Amino acid sequence: DVKVTQSSRYLVKRTGEKVFLECVQDMDHENMFWYRQDPGLGLRLIYFSYDVKMKEKGDIPEGYSVSREKKERFSLILESASTNQTSMYLCASLNAGEAFFGQGTRLTVV
Amino acid sequence: AQTVTQSQPEMSVQEAETVTLSCTYDTSESDYYLFWYKQPPSRQMILVIRQEAYKQQNATENRFSVNFQKAAKSFSLKISDSQLGDAAMYFCAYRTGITSGTYKYIFGTGTRLKVLA
Numbered sequence: 001d002v003k004v005t006q007s008s009r010y011l012v013k014r015t016g017e018k019v020f021l022e023c024v025q026d027m028d029h030e031n032m033f034w035y036r037q038d039p040g041l042g043l044r045l046i047y048f049s050y051d052v053k054m055k056e057k058g059d060i061p062e063g064y065s066v067s068r069e070k071k072e073r074f075s076l077i078l079e080s081a082s083t084n085q086t087s088m089y090l091c092a093s094l095n096a097g098e099a100f101f102g103q104g105t106r107l108t109v110v
Numbered sequence: 111a112q113t114v115t116q117s118q119p120e121m122s123v124q125e126a127e128t129v130t131l132s133c134t135y136d137t138s139e140s141d142y143y144l145f146w147y148k149q150p151p152s153r154q155m156i157l158v159i160r161q162e163a164y165k166q167q168n169a170t171e172n173r174f175s176v177n178f179q180k181a182a183k184s185f186s187l188k189i190s191d192s193q194l195g196d197a198a199m200y201f202c203a204y205r206t207g208i209t210s211g212t213y214k215y216i217f218g219t220g221t222r223l224k225v226l227a
Contacts, residue, residue, distance in 0.1 A: 031213050042219035101155035
C-alpha cells in the first residue's frame with residue numbers, strides 16, 4: 001500500500017520562527033510536490049522536485065524554500081513564519097498516472 | 111499557462127440521486143491527463159477517476175463517470191446513486207508534462223458536495 005507521510009497533522013508556530021514541514025514517501029517516486037490549500041483558492045503549488053537535489057518554484061514560492069537530500073524525503077521550510085502562511089499544507093508524490101497525497105499539515109502561525 | 115476552473119463552489123444532491131460537477135480547463139497541449147480527486151473531512155485526497163486526453167472514450171469507475179469534451183476543454187464528473195459517503199470536496203486536476211517528463215499538477219478551486227438524507 002503506497003504511503004506519503006507528513007510529519008505533523010497540526011502545528012502551531014510563532015511569527016518569525018523557522019518552520020520545517022517534512023514529507024516522506026515509500027514509493028521510490030522521483031516527483032514530489034508541496035501544495036498550499038486555502039478555502040476558495042484550491043491547491044496552489046509552492047515548490048516541486050523531480051529528482052534528488054533538484055527543485056523548481058511553483059506558483060507561490062515566496063517565503064518558502066525546500067530541501068530534497070534523499071529521494072524519499074521532501075521538506076518545506078518557512079524561513080520566517082508569518083501569519084499569512086497560516087494554511088493547510090499538502091505533500092504529494094507522483095508517478096506517471098497518479099498523485100498520492102499525505103494527510104496534510106494544518107499550520108497556524110500566531 | 112494551463113488553468114483549471116470549477117465554477118460551482120458548492121452543490122447539493124439528495125441521497126440516491128445523480129449530480130454533475132463541472133470543470134473546464136485551458137491548455138495548448140494536445141496530450142495530457144485529467145483527474146477528479148475527492149477530499150473528505152479526513153483531509154486525505156483520494157483519486158476518483160482519471161482520463162487520458164488521447165482516449166475518446168469517457169472514463170468510468172463504478173458510480174463515477176466523466177463527460178470529457180476535448181474540443182470544448184470540459185471535464186465534468188457525474189456521480190450516480192449518490193451516497194452519504196460521497197459528501198466531500200471534489201477537485202478537478204490537470205497534469206502537464208507528458209512530453210517533457212516533468213510532471214506538474216494544476217488544481218481547480220474545488221466543489222463542496224453535500225449529500226442530503
